[in-house]
Every structure is written in C-alpha cells, then in structure tokens.
Amino acid sequence: MYIKYCIVALKRTIPSIADGLKPGQRKILFCALKNKLIGITKLETFSKSVDHHSSSNVASIIMGMTRNYVGSNNGNYGTRGQGGEDQSAPRYLHIELSRITRLIFLDNESSDERGKEEVKIGRYFPIIPMVLVNGCEGIGVGWSTNVPNYHPIHIIKNMMHLIAYEGNMEKLPVEMCPWYKGFRGRIEGSQSGDRDYTSYGCIQESNGMLKITELPIHKWTDKYLKFLNSVAEHNAEAKDPFIKGYKKYGDDTSPIDIRVKLSGKQLREAEQEGLEKKFKLGKKIKTSNMVLFDEDGRLKLYILQEFYKYGIDKYKSRLTNLQKKHADKALKARTELHFVKRYRQGNIILSKDNMQKKDDLVKYIKHQGFEANPEYLASLKLVSLTEESEKALEKELEKAEEELKKVKNKAAATSWLEDLQVLENELLKDKLFQLTA
Known part of the structure; x- marks a missing residue:
C-alpha cells in the first residue's frame, strides 16, 4: 500500500513529459x-x-x-x-x-471516463514539450524535479532538427539556455563546467546613486526590500549597514525601479566587491534535476529526445486516425449521394408498401444494394433528396476525397514540421518572443 501511495503522490507533484x-x-x-x-x-x-x-x-x-x-x-x-x-x-x-x-x-487525445467517485482525465498532445516552456517544480516521495523555462522558439528549432534527423541529438542548432518571458536581466552558464546557470538582476550607478531595474528570477520585490532595509543605516537593528537608504518607485505591476542611496565610501566599497554580489542580485538556476514521468508512468531524467520519440508515435497515430476519419466521411458522402441520385432517377421508389414500418423501409433499402448503413439512409429527411442536396453532396465528397489524399501522401514528420512552423509564425508576432541578435 505504501508503494501505491508513493506512486500516486509522485504523479500529483511531478509532471509528465507528454504534456508538461x-x-x-x-x-x-x-x-x-x-x-x-x-x-x-x-x-x-x-x-x-x-x-x-x-x-x-x-x-x-x-x-x-x-x-x-x-x-x-x-x-x-x-x-x-x-x-x-x-x-x-x-x-x-x-x-x-x-x-x-x-x-x-x-x-x-484525452478521455473523460466518469465514474461514481472520480473523473479520469487523459492527455492532450502538445506539439512541443510544454514542460520546457512553462518550467515546473515539484517534490514527491523520494524524488523531486526542477525544470527552468526555455525559449519556445529555441525549442521549436531543436524539435525541427530532431524530426528532420530522426531523433539525432548531435549538432542541435540552438543551445538550450533558461529563458523567461519579460525578464530584462541576464542568464549565464556556470564557469565550473556543470549544467547550472545564474540569473542576474540589473544594477547601475547613476549620479552617486544605484538604480536597480530588475531582480533575479524568483526573487520577489517585497523580500528584496526587506533585505535592503536590513542593511540600511536608518534601521537601528541593522548589524552591518552599507547603504544610507532606499526608495521604491512605481507599484508592483510596473517595472522594478529601486533607488539606493550610498555615501561615497560605501559606493566605492560596493563597486570593489562587485555590485551584483554585494546586493545579492544573482540566483542559481539548476538544470541537473529535470525529472519527469514518461508516457508509461516511469520516472526519467531527460526531455527533448524522449519527447521526440513520444511525439513521432503520436503523429503516426494521428495521421492514421485522420485517414480513417476522412475515409469514413468520403464513404458516407458517396453512399448518400448514390442513394439520392437513384431516388431522383426513379430507381428507388418510396411507397406505401415499403413504408409501413421502419423495418420494412430498412429492408427495402438493403435490397437496393445499400447494405453498409441502411438505418442512416432510412432516417434521411425529404429535403435531403432534392437536387440542391445532391449538388452539396458532390462538393462534400470531393472535399473529403481531397483531404483523404492529402493525409495519405503525408508523412508524420512532415505533418509535425508544418504544425511547428505555424506555431513559430504565431509566436513571433509577439515582440517578447522575437529572438535578438
């Protein structure tokens, strides 16, 4: 029972690679x-x-x-x-x-199975690994995960490479570095060679004062102001003050703007130590604990390549389903069109003899060679037997056959690449997603 509890607890706290x-x-x-x-x-x-x-x-x-x-x-x-x-x-x-x-x-791709006590929800398949776009944090029984956010355009470029080269991770076109929409600071990789990064806020000297215009990722303004208060001279409880005072401009919905006042000596000492270090404007972003569930519910430490394997199978299945869907549409339109044409030509006669009961009508339609779905044809309205309806069915059949031909001639990889291109074009309409040189 404890093992079952652990599995359930983990699934509630650690996301799936399939949909993030x-x-x-x-x-x-x-x-x-x-x-x-x-x-x-x-x-x-x-x-x-x-x-x-x-x-x-x-x-x-x-x-x-x-x-x-x-x-x-x-x-x-x-x-x-x-x-x-x-x-x-x-x-x-x-x-x-x-x-x-x-x-x-x-x-x-989800199923809504409603029982007496619970609703089991399946997954919608995203065309990119959304867990890399949104990031995630989670702590379960014996496991934890921490996935930073990445630029969706970088993800799309790398997924296109994986699709084109059938999952080959060598020579990915874009190096994956954490990225946060709207963040105006910088993110740098570790100099020690590990996979960790550090996000830095923005601080600069202006007319003898320091102006802070960005904080590191997940460092919130209120807590940072408490830190500044703890090192300000006006605070009687400050143990080692190194600023004269500070003031925050704007509200919490506007860009960060904090002005710090220092004496000449304090400013020189802060610059010698390094402003970012002195004012705690750096925060680690770890990428060594990116643990997720795979589609079979097993914990793994991976993302891009495994998502490709999962995604290409999904696209193959999707194309198969679409092929069946369009084939069924074409068959339905073809059968109904044939029935309407024969009726209008006088080959099918609906009379008192074959319309006493529904079973009689179904039997008559079967006898006319429509054994595939006679119940459906028997339920057609009179307006469906008009010339106008016949022309509409001809167009419907033509469209269904055209769609079926497209799907039959399309590979899973091609379909996925086309969808990624559409998504990329839409994202690039937002200036915050546009790549800088």
Whole structure:
C-alpha cells in the first residue's frame, strides 16, 4: 500500500513529459478545451465546473497557470511583489483561453471516463514539450524535479532538427539556455563546467546613486526590500549597514525601479566587491534535476529526445486516425449521394408498401444494394433528396476525397514540421518572443 501511495503522490507533484502538466492542471486544460472556453469567463464559475467539491483548490491552480513567468500577470492575479501570493479572491477574477492554445494542443487525445467517485482525465498532445516552456517544480516521495523555462522558439528549432534527423541529438542548432518571458536581466552558464546557470538582476550607478531595474528570477520585490532595509543605516537593528537608504518607485505591476542611496565610501566599497554580489542580485538556476514521468508512468531524467520519440508515435497515430476519419466521411458522402441520385432517377421508389414500418423501409433499402448503413439512409429527411442536396453532396465528397489524399501522401514528420512552423509564425508576432541578435 505504501508503494501505491508513493506512486500516486509522485504523479500529483511531478509532471509528465507528454504534456508538461500535473493531474490538477491537466484536468483544468481538459475542461477548458472540451467545453470550448471562448471569451472571458468568471473564474469562480469555471472552477466549479471543473470540480464542484474542491473549486477553491482548482481556482488556486488556475491562478498559477495564468501568471507571467517573471512572476506576475496583473494586479488581480498577483504581482511580483509577493510572487503572485497577493492575488484577489476567485469571485473577482475572470479567465480566457490563450489564442495559441489550439495551435499547441491539436487534437483531443484525452478521455473523460466518469465514474461514481472520480473523473479520469487523459492527455492532450502538445506539439512541443510544454514542460520546457512553462518550467515546473515539484517534490514527491523520494524524488523531486526542477525544470527552468526555455525559449519556445529555441525549442521549436531543436524539435525541427530532431524530426528532420530522426531523433539525432548531435549538432542541435540552438543551445538550450533558461529563458523567461519579460525578464530584462541576464542568464549565464556556470564557469565550473556543470549544467547550472545564474540569473542576474540589473544594477547601475547613476549620479552617486544605484538604480536597480530588475531582480533575479524568483526573487520577489517585497523580500528584496526587506533585505535592503536590513542593511540600511536608518534601521537601528541593522548589524552591518552599507547603504544610507532606499526608495521604491512605481507599484508592483510596473517595472522594478529601486533607488539606493550610498555615501561615497560605501559606493566605492560596493563597486570593489562587485555590485551584483554585494546586493545579492544573482540566483542559481539548476538544470541537473529535470525529472519527469514518461508516457508509461516511469520516472526519467531527460526531455527533448524522449519527447521526440513520444511525439513521432503520436503523429503516426494521428495521421492514421485522420485517414480513417476522412475515409469514413468520403464513404458516407458517396453512399448518400448514390442513394439520392437513384431516388431522383426513379430507381428507388418510396411507397406505401415499403413504408409501413421502419423495418420494412430498412429492408427495402438493403435490397437496393445499400447494405453498409441502411438505418442512416432510412432516417434521411425529404429535403435531403432534392437536387440542391445532391449538388452539396458532390462538393462534400470531393472535399473529403481531397483531404483523404492529402493525409495519405503525408508523412508524420512532415505533418509535425508544418504544425511547428505555424506555431513559430504565431509566436513571433509577439515582440517578447522575437529572438535578438
């Protein structure tokens, strides 16, 4: 029993490589996509539709999913001041699905199996490893994970390489370095040769004062101001003060702007030690603990290459399903068109003799050579037997056969590459995603 508990606990805290989501997040996305969440919806109402027993817990998960990666979304959803912990109550908040969500999560690969006590949610397949885009943190029984965020365009470029070279990880076109949307500082790799990075804030001297315009990733403004207060001369409890004072400009929703006042001596000493080190404007980003569940529920330490293996199988399955879908559409349109044509030519006569009962009509249609789906043909409305309907069916059949031909002639890799290109083009419309030289 303890082993089963450990497995369940781990699955709740460590995301899957398949979609980058934990079970609670997966359930929320499933409901949003299944119910076609379009436009602005009240958060409290949507939370109850996801799980009416624990809507408050659902609401807190949604708030985390809405925030910007530097640490804030807007005043209502929490700010960088407290890392999002100062959000409003769910009854005051509204949400909507991001417009690029449907470009990332294509077809519904989930199942909604409703039992008496629980709802089991499957996975939507994203075309890129979203766990690298959003990052994640989780602590389970005996395992933990910490995945930083990466630039989605870099991920797309590398996935395109893996697809083109059938999973070969050699000579990836873009080096993967942590990246956070809207972060104005810099991120540097470790000089010791390990895989860790350090994010640095921004500080510069101006007219004898220091101006801080960015903090390291996950270093929140309120806590940083407490640090400055602990080293300020006006604080009687400060043990080793090295600044005269400080002032924060703007509010928690505006860019960071903190001015620090020092004496000439204090400024020289700080510059000798290094401003970033003296003012604690560096924070480690570890990449040595990127543990995730694979599609079979096994814990692994990997990401890009394994996602390629998972994704190429999904695309092969998707193309097979699409081929069957279009083939079924073509067969349906062809059968119905043939039936309508024969009726209009007078070869099929619906009379009192064959329309006494439904079974009689179905039997008559079968006798006319339509054995595939006679029940469906028997349920057609009279308006479906008109010349106008016949022309519409001809167009429908032509379209279905054209789509079927496209799918038959397309490889899984080609289809995936096309979807990645569409996503890349859409992302590049946002200036924050555009790559700098």
